[in-house]
Amino acid sequence: MLAAIQYTDFSFPNVEKKQRGKVRDLYFLKDRLIMVATDRISAFDVILPRAIPYKGQILNRIALHFLQRTADIVPNWVLASPDPNVTVGKICAPIPVEIVVRGYLAGHAWRQYKAGHRMLCGVPLPEGLHENDPLPTPIITPTTKAHSGHDEDISKEEIIKRGIVPAPLYEQIEAVALKLFERGTQMARERNLILVDTKYEFGLHNGALHLIDEVHTPDSSRYFYWDTYEQLQKEGKPQKQLSKEFVRQWLIENGFQGKEGQRVPTMTNEVVEDIMRRYMELYTTMTGETIEPDPSLTTEALMKRIESNVNNYLETEQLLLT
Template identity: 60%
Template sequence: MPIANAIAETNFQLPGQTAFYRGKVRDVYTVGGRLIMVASDRISAFDHVLPRAIPYKGQVLNQIAAHFLRASADIVPNWLEATPDPNVAIGHACEPFKVEMVIRGYLAGHAWREYKAGKRAICGVPMPEGLKENDPFPQPIITPATKAEEGHDEDISREDILAQGIVNEAHYVQLEKYTRALFELGTAMAARQGLILVDTKYEFGLKAGEIFLIDEIHTPDSSRYFYAEGYEERQQRGERQKQLSKEFVREWLMANGFQGLEGQTMPDMPDAFVEEVSERYIELFEHITGQPFERADTSAIARRIEGNVMSYLAQG
């Protein structure tokens, strides 16, 4: 069976379009006071976009994000207005805060690498002695990062954010409150699906002086999940945790000699691996949301997306 079509990029000219931005994964069009975010099938790891797009990945991310944005709308207002196409989200254009609010419930990923290197604080937040990889923190910790235009985001402390005037104190206090409340909701929703929300990040912006939640939330691109079943036993035996995230893509790249470092060559992605990644993303959708995934028609994917966006904009 031939591999399904994927969309690596879009190049629309929308009526009233005033700006266009291509991120690692999303193509973002500005029309009036709205953002039109097209979730492409690009996939990134180690801050590099991989050479091949993954069928249905954009649809998976867009629909997971919409699922959680709708579920959290009573906690914090968010940017989302509509999803006129499986790969598209349309909503309010906000002025983004130049920090990402990273929150960690467990000692994993970047926090574990810092801990293993002997550090007992991250972003100015102390980490207790005697923890093993993937152990829970006594309570979730917020470890912000500055948003880099290119390359790696950088850890930053609350104190430095305030001292540098990146966010004012009143706003920052509110961002922390929202971050904790969203993480609590995400943790509860994950638990109902037999999952543990390990860590995630949120982005916020301002519109008319009000804080809005922007971008995606609780997707496998922005979050790490463990399977709850067997978690305790694996911890006791010192085994690796079963993850529901794109970590398997990073592991494949590392096994093929790529970690995004200078001088390293991105490996070719064979069809079989592209299909495996696609199926894993669909599995992620179904496991995270508890809903069956309906594969959109990809026979003329760019035309489908453009047509649905134009129809929505024509409604005013």
């Protein structure tokens, strides 16, 4: 198998704290954050046992692609990307809700709808919809940001009532999220894709709202192909999609949804390679660029490359600051 990063434990200079997320390893300096995008993959809020080669690099590059192209809507946390797997940025105080914007009835929303629910996070859903149908207008379905375990659906009213986010700030967040979704929809259409749904995370830096983490990547978004959407929908067939939903479907088909007592099915080399191929396909579709796998690159060499690139960046920045 190709090189893949499951975990990191770098000793970058002046690191004050290390933190491991679901798929990213974070290194906190006094005035900035080093985020290493590993090749871990999670689904149903569970980290799967095998890493996917090139996944971290792909997600990092796609996130940067969109963060650069949405900075006119809202500032974001990014300062630099010294390595394909690494982003360095501002340390922001995270706002403890994820803002999920949905333009179509898919994924979690469809599973809730199919179960008979017609209210999702306080938002009413019309009768008569089918899986993957467009919604009348994009809706926002927030979730609480859990440190571990499953995130939970929550309504706008409950967020404000509990004091999780002050009302004026939350109104600003929703307005910005809809503008981001509109921009993402436009950019997807230019690449023959439909942005079905996505999630945004926000934080505050010096009191100003910032977009943090990733944006419009296949880990945080779902995409359909524009040119086949109507025909497949008319025929009642599954949509061809490029997102992490295919991983969730594979897990569901093999008896796993992250529930207590369930075990993650065996990830064979074929499964890992298929997931990698789909991530590469999305990257090329989204950006027009390609990544050529390097079979000679070892995991050890990959780790050394990241460490060297980050250390060179920090050394340069230190020289510039003195």
